[in-house]
Amino acid sequence: xxxxxxxxxxxxxxxxxHASGGFTWSEFYDRVHRKAAFLRESGIDKGDxxxxxxxxxxxxxxxxxxxxxxxxxxxxxxxxxSAGDVDFTLTDSEAKTMVVDDHFASKVGExxxxxxxxLSCDSSDADIVFDEPDENDLVGLFYxxxxxxxxxxxxxxxxxxxxxxxxxxxxxxxxxxxxLHAAPMFHLADQWSIYMNAALGSTNFYLxxxxxxxxxxxxxxNRVTDTIIVPTMINLMLHHPSFENYDxxxxxxxxxxxxxxxxxxxxxxxxxxxxxxFIQAYGMTETSPVLTVLSHKDHCxxxxxxxxxxxPGVEVRVVDFNDCDVPVGECGEVIARGANIxxxxxxxxxxxxxxxxxxxMHTGDLGRFDEDxxxxxxxxxxxxxxxxxxxxxxxxxxxxxxxHPAVLEAAVIGVPDPKWGEAIRAVVVCRPDxxxxxxxxxxxCRERMTHFKCPTSVVVxxxxxxxxxxKIQKNVLRERYGRSSQ
Amino acid sequence: xxxxxxxxxxxxxxxxxHASGGFTWSEFYDRVHRKAAFLRESGIDKGDxxxxxxxxxxxxxxxxxxxxxxxxxxxxxxxxxSAGDVDFTLTDSEAKTMVVDDHFASKVGExxxxxxxxLSCDSSDADIVFDEPDENDLVGLFYxxxxxxxxxxxxxxxxxxxxxxxxxxxxxxxxxxxxLHAAPMFHLADQWSIYMNAALGSTNFYLxxxxxxxxxxxxxxNRVTDTIIVPTMINLMLHHPSFENYDxxxxxxxxxxxxxxxxxxxxxxxxxxxxxxFIQAYGMTETSPVLTVLSHKDHCxxxxxxxxxxxPGVEVRVVDFNDCDVPVGECGEVIARGANIxxxxxxxxxxxxxxxxxxxMHTGDLGRFDEDxxxxxxxxxxxxxxxxxxxxxxxxxxxxxxxHPAVLEAAVIGVPDPKWGEAIRAVVVCRPDxxxxxxxxxxxCRERMTHFKCPTSVVVxxxxxxxxxxKIQKNVLRERYGRSSQ
Numbered sequence: 007x008x009x010x011x012x013x014x015x016x017x018x019x020x021x022x023x024h025a026s027g028g029f030t031w032s033e034f035y036d037r038v039h040r041k042a043a044f045l046r047e048s049g050i051d052k053g054d055x056x057x058x059x060x061x062x063x064x065x066x067x068x069x070x071x072x073x074x075x076x077x078x079x080x081x082x083x084x085x086x087x088s089a090g091d092v093d094f095t096l097t098d099s100e101a102k103t104m105v106v107d108d109h110f111a112s113k114v115g116e117x118x119x120x121x122x123x124x125l126s127c128d129s130s131d132a133d134i135v136f137d138e139p140d141e142n143d144l145v146g147l148f149y150x151x152x153x154x155x156x157x158x159x160x161x162x163x164x165x166x167x168x169x170x171x172x173x174x175x176x177x178x179x180x181x182x183x184x185x186l187h188a189a190p191m192f193h194l195a196d197q198w199s200i201y202m203n204a205a206l207g208s209t210n211f212y213l214x215x216x217x218x219x220x221x222x223x224x225x226x227x228n229r230v231t232d233t234i235i236v237p238t239m240i241n242l243m244l245h246h247p248s249f250e251n252y253d254x255x256x257x258x259x260x261x262x263x264x265x266x267x268x269x270x271x272x273x274x275x276x277x278x279x280x281x282x283x284f285i286q287a288y289g290m291t292e293t294s295p296v297l298t299v300l301s302h303k304d305h306c307x308x309x310x311x312x313x314x315x316x317x318p319g320v321e322v323r324v325v326d327f328n329d330c331d332v333p334v335g336e337c338g339e340v341i342a343r344g345a346n347i348x349x350x351x352x353x354x355x356x357x358x359x360x361x362x363x364x365x366x367m368h369t370g371d372l373g374r375f376d377e378d379x380x381x382x383x384x385x386x387x388x389x390x391x392x393x394x395x396x397x398x399x400x401x402x403x404x405x406x407x408x409x410h411p412a413v414l415e416a417a418v419i420g421v422p423d424p425k426w427g428e429a430i431r432a433v434v435v436c437r438p439d440x441x442x443x444x445x446x447x448x449x450x451c452r453e454r455m456t457h458f459k460c461p462t463s464v465v466v467x468x469x470x471x472x473x474x475x476x477k478i479q480k481n482v483l484r485e486r487y488g489r490s491s492q
Numbered sequence: 493x494x495x496x497x498x499x500x501x502x503x504x505x506x507x508x509x510h511a512s513g514g515f516t517w518s519e520f521y522d523r524v525h526r527k528a529a530f531l532r533e534s535g536i537d538k539g540d541x542x543x544x545x546x547x548x549x550x551x552x553x554x555x556x557x558x559x560x561x562x563x564x565x566x567x568x569x570x571x572x573x574s575a576g577d578v579d580f581t582l583t584d585s586e587a588k589t590m591v592v593d594d595h596f597a598s599k600v601g602e603x604x605x606x607x608x609x610x611l612s613c614d615s616s617d618a619d620i621v622f623d624e625p626d627e628n629d630l631v632g633l634f635y636x637x638x639x640x641x642x643x644x645x646x647x648x649x650x651x652x653x654x655x656x657x658x659x660x661x662x663x664x665x666x667x668x669x670x671x672l673h674a675a676p677m678f679h680l681a682d683q684w685s686i687y688m689n690a691a692l693g694s695t696n697f698y699l700x701x702x703x704x705x706x707x708x709x710x711x712x713x714n715r716v717t718d719t720i721i722v723p724t725m726i727n728l729m730l731h732h733p734s735f736e737n738y739d740x741x742x743x744x745x746x747x748x749x750x751x752x753x754x755x756x757x758x759x760x761x762x763x764x765x766x767x768x769x770f771i772q773a774y775g776m777t778e779t780s781p782v783l784t785v786l787s788h789k790d791h792c793x794x795x796x797x798x799x800x801x802x803x804p805g806v807e808v809r810v811v812d813f814n815d816c817d818v819p820v821g822e823c824g825e826v827i828a829r830g831a832n833i834x835x836x837x838x839x840x841x842x843x844x845x846x847x848x849x850x851x852x853m854h855t856g857d858l859g860r861f862d863e864d865x866x867x868x869x870x871x872x873x874x875x876x877x878x879x880x881x882x883x884x885x886x887x888x889x890x891x892x893x894x895x896h897p898a899v900l901e902a903a904v905i906g907v908p909d910p911k912w913g914e915a916i917r918a919v920v921v922c923r924p925d926x927x928x929x930x931x932x933x934x935x936x937c938r939e940r941m942t943h944f945k946c947p948t949s950v951v952v953x954x955x956x957x958x959x960x961x962x963k964i965q966k967n968v969l970r971e972r973y974g975r976s977s978q
Contacts (some may be wrong), residue, residue: 007831011807019801019865138851172805176662205804315505318691319658321497345493365624379505 008139008164009074012171012204013038020182020207027064031207034068040129041072047130048103052077052137055101055147057121059083059092059110061214062191065126067200069105070191072127073146074164075136080146081159082192085215086473089116091157096121099147099159099352109214141165147352148194150291151473151481159352160291162194169319169345170294171201177299177317178285180259183231184209186224188216188239194295195263195475196234208232218242222252234261234287237268238476240275254279259302263287263295268405272310288313288383292367294346297322298381312380313373320344324375329364332374337384337397340373341366372399389480391420392428396458400480403451403459407432410450412440415470417478418461421488432461433487435470442466494625494650495560498657498690499524506668506693513550517693520554526615527558533616534589538563538623541587541633543607545569545578545596547700548677551612553686555591556677558613559632560650561622566632567645568678571701572959575602577643582607585633585645585838595700627651633838634680636777637959637967645838646777648680655805655831656780657687663785663803664771666745668692669717674699674707674725680781681749681961682720694718704728708738720747720773723754724962726761740765745788749773749781754891758796774799774869778853780832783808784867798866799859806830810861815850818860823870823883826859827852858885875966877906878914882944886966889937889945893918896936898926901956903964904947907974918947919973921956928952 013035016025021032029037050056056078060066073080081099083092096104096119104121106114114123145167147159174180185203187210189196203210211228213220216239224230235243240262243249260275260282267286276284283302289295300314316322323331324338332338347367350358361368372384384390385399392398400418407416415435423429436442444464451460471482502509502517511520536542542564546552559566567585569578582590582605590607592600600609631653633645660666671689673696675682689696697714699706702725710716721729726748729735746761746768753772762770769788775781786800802808809817810824818824833853836844847854858870870876871885878884886904893902901921909915922928930950937946957968 007805011805011830014807015802015804018861021863172658172662175804176658179665316501318501318661319493319497319654321500344497375504377507 007141007168009145009168009201010139011168012201013071016204016207023207024209026067026210037129038068038071038075040131041068041127042075042136043130043132043134044128045072045076045078046134047132050078050103053079055079055081055099057081057083057096057101057104059104060107061085061109062187062212063107063214064212065107066191067210069127070200074139077137077139077143079144082146082148084149084192085190093117093119094157095149139164148291158354158357161349161352162294163349166294166346166348167198167201170198170296171205173317173319173346174198174296175202178261180232182206182208184211184229186230186233187212188221188233188235189475193475194291195236198295199234218246219248222246222248225254225257226252229256231256232259234263236475237262237271241271244275244278257282259283259285261285261287263289268408269310276305286314290369292348293342297342309380311382313383314381315379320346322381324373334375334377337372337374339387340369340371340381340383342369391418391430393426393430393458398430398459403430403461406451406455407434407447410447412436412442417470417480417483419480419484419488430461431463431465431487433465433467433470433483435467493627493654495631495654495687496625497654498687499557502690502693509693510695512553512696523615524554524557524561526617527554527613528561528622529616529618529620530614531558531562531564532620533618536564536589539565541565541567541585543567543569543582543587543590545590546593547571547595548673548698549593549700550698551593552677553696555613556686560625563623563625563629565630568632568634570635570678571676579603579605580643581635625650634777644840644843647835647838648780649835652780652832652834653684653687656684656782657691659803659805659832660684660782661688664747666718668694670695670697670715672697672699672710672716672719674702674719674721675961679961680777681722684781685720704732705734708732708734711740711743712738715742717742718745720749722961723748723757727757730761730764743768745769745771747771747773754894755796762791772800776855778834779828783828795866797868799869800867801865806832808867810859820861820863823858823860825873826855826857826869828855877904877916879912879916879944884916884945889916889947892937892941893920893933896933898922898928903956903966903969905966905970905974915949916947917949917951917973919951919953919956919969921953
């Protein structure tokens with residue numbers, strides 16, 4: 007099995023359907039083969055890495071398939087990265103060629119590395135026959151900052167990504183439709199969907215970069231039926247002043263994931279879009295990415311705080327520090343096994359072995375299962391705070407702080423404390439024209455929550471550092487604000 | 493991945509659901525582990541073959557999972573076999589132990605081989621920890637007569653059977669329900685469903701052996717929602733005088749396969765059971781078994797004569813004698829690739845290599861694709877008849893003969909002919925109290941069909957030889973009736 011199964015299926019079953027960019031799936035199929043031929047003629051060999059620095063586009067989707075056909079390992083560049091981060095990735099992956107679109111062409115000069123630049127990716131008429139990829143060949147290196155060992159390339163194979171497509175189709179029940187690539191395509195959050203959309207013969211549209219009104223307009227204009235976005239995008243979209251002006255009646259499913267969705271936000275979304283099925287997907291780059299899905303049906307009556315149940319094909323357990331199962335209901339580390347689990351981290355054998363010990367991916371997330379097999383993700387293991395002998399899961403504290411009317415965004419981190427070992431510090435961004443005092447926010451929490459869970463210090467910031475999908479980067483927060491609380 | 497993924501999923505997500513035989517999935521899980529321990533304590537090692545000679549039952553389903561846990565290779569015995577066939581299978585597979593149920597216990601004495609007999613399969617309280625199976629380990633040897641090389645054991649692995657479960661769930665959209673094992677569980681026709689039913693947490697009921705009224709009664713009594721049966725069973729069930737007396741209102745899906753369904757029969761079935769979704773599955777033991785599915789939706793408006801479209805995860809092509817694709821619409825051999833394709837035939841490396849050449853399973857079936865990716869299976873390659881330079885596909889001729897009011901069953905075979913090379917001979921069974929003359933049946937065909945497709949000789953028989961799923965055995969017919977037409 008390999009990701010070309012999906013592409014060939016699109017051609018065989020849905021050849022005359024509109025794939026994307028005005029092309030049918032038959033035309034798309036031919037175009038990606040010509041792009042693959044162009045890459046090979048450009049002297050790029052099987053197994054070589056090629057970086058891609060692009061916004062969401064039809065060209066990007068073609069490039070993903072073209073590299074897969076040619077056996078080239080794609081290295082998608084996070085569009086939020088600084089030139090330094092891009093340089094690191096080019097060096098680490100040894101990508102000697104980079105495909106860039108118009109948007110990033112002007113930024114190439116800022117790099118210290120000087121890869122060969124291909125502007126988008128041309129096509130060739132040469133009739134090259136490519137070897138069928140082995141299922142364990144790499145499709146791409148997907149760089150994540152992660153929490154240990156700094157940035158590293160997650161090696162995902164044909165089997166990984168194709169298995170995820172099958173698992174996720176099965177768990178979500180998505181059928182042929184019109185998909186909007188609104189989350190960044192360099193990131194697994196949306197990238198996985200290209201294989202599913204090929205297998206289903208769906209039509210694809212693209213937002214080069216997310217903005218709420220652009221999203222609403224694109225959904226209306228293109229009669230979009232399905233998409234995956236992240237909670238911050240849902241928040242922006244629902245609260246946009248023009249929300250009511252757009253016809254979203256064709257929209258039938260919104261998948262969401264990449265970070266936890268606050269309860270009030272998903273409830274608001276379900277109220278404002280009553281005909282849309284909401285489906286939560288939980289996972290990470292290392293798992294290609296989906297581990298659990300909270301189906302639409304589960305949203306109606308079941309626990310919204312859950313991340314869902316393991317998708318068929320993936321086994322998920324919650325274990326203690328010896329990798330032994332904890333009893334149902336108790337918290338431990340989430341580990342997972344299945345054909346979707348990464349091959350490892352690029353050229354980091356020790357970290358890979360540690361993460362994959364015993365044949366299970368150790369996610370670094372803390373969670374618990376209930377009796378019905380619903381997984382609740384409590385926190386990142388590294389983000390949990392331990393004041394004294396207690397365990398405090400940061401999302402719980404953050405939800406309480408976010409409920410304060412003056413607070414727009416919030417994150418809590420642990421800081422060294424001579425008495426308790428660790429103390430809780432909140433970093434908050436205020437809403438426009440609002441302000442808040444440290445003592446007031448601490449009091450707000452202490453009135454509503456067990457005292458040991460409440461922050462003992464508060465920092466008001468202008469902005470919180472965020473990753474490619476809008477997730478707050480706690481490692482950056484700890485660097486900036488993590489000095490002793492005394 | 494392995495078939496235990498499904499079993500553990502049943503326990504984790506659906507532990508309190510009724511699995512079968514009055515046991516919940518949690519209890520089922522414990523019972524199969526105790527059975528696995530019993531088998532291991534009985535001195536059966538990992539990789540050993542154990543035959544099973546049983547009718548459909550809860551015990552059979554437990555045994556399939558218990559052997560999988562213990563790494564034992566199960567060898568299901570066709571319940572229609574003669575003692576000689578069973579002896580051959582025991583010898584060929586080197587199964588030194590055989591699990592038999594009450595029904596077959598009395599037949600053991602007829603065998604020449606003297607395997608150790610386990611009556612059903614007991615359980616042990618020993619706490620044995622089993623190694624996790626490798627995905628390429630064998631689950632079972634499934635003997636097929638096939639058309640070349642005589643009976644042989646199809647080696648199916650954990651990955652084969654689990655992949656098929658995922659593919660088939662995805663293609664059929666089956667959800668949790670109440671499944672009736674009505675087709676024989678020794679055969680892949682029904683056997684595959686045990687993995688799906690575990691993964692879904694469905695409830696299982698069993699017909700020890702198919703009879704139409706028993707089927708109807710069981711569907712009513714147990715509120716059966718889903719089942720897979722073969723066309724001959726549908727025929728018997730629909731025409732049973734008590735059909736109208738049973739409440740089949742819970743039935744929501746009937747899968748069918750294992751042999752082609754005549755058009756008038758599927759149309760009758762859809763009329764008589766208007767609330768049931770009919771789903772066709774085409775495949776063979778060697779493909780674990782499903783290759784294509786004609787969905788319920790495809791039954792409403794699409795071509796009923798099609799075998800369906802390839803399931804996601806399986807690639808199907810139609811090729812010429814050089815394994816090159818034939819154009820859409822043209823007939824050739826059906827070949828398939830995917831994680832569901834067998835490891836090979838047990839200890840038959842040459843035949844295995846031939847069947848799997850180039851990494852594709854050569855099905856021996858003739859078929860064609862249409863523009864929308866629907867596959868039409870025309871005939872077995874070995875059953876196609878060549879009078880002169882023409883190709884005659886036997887199902888087309890058989891359908892015409894079956895339309896004659898006096899004919900109950902029919903099959904056509906090629907017999908040597910000095911002038912044309914091969915001539916068409918029909919072997920027919922008449923309806924009770926009916927008779928037919930050779931000349932009359934030939935005339936019936938010639939009035940309705942191109943002459944070269946019509947039989948030139950007719951044999952009236954009392955009964956047609958059939959395999960385990962009711963498929964007519966043309967190789968036996970050719971032995972009995974295949975002498976020259978002169």
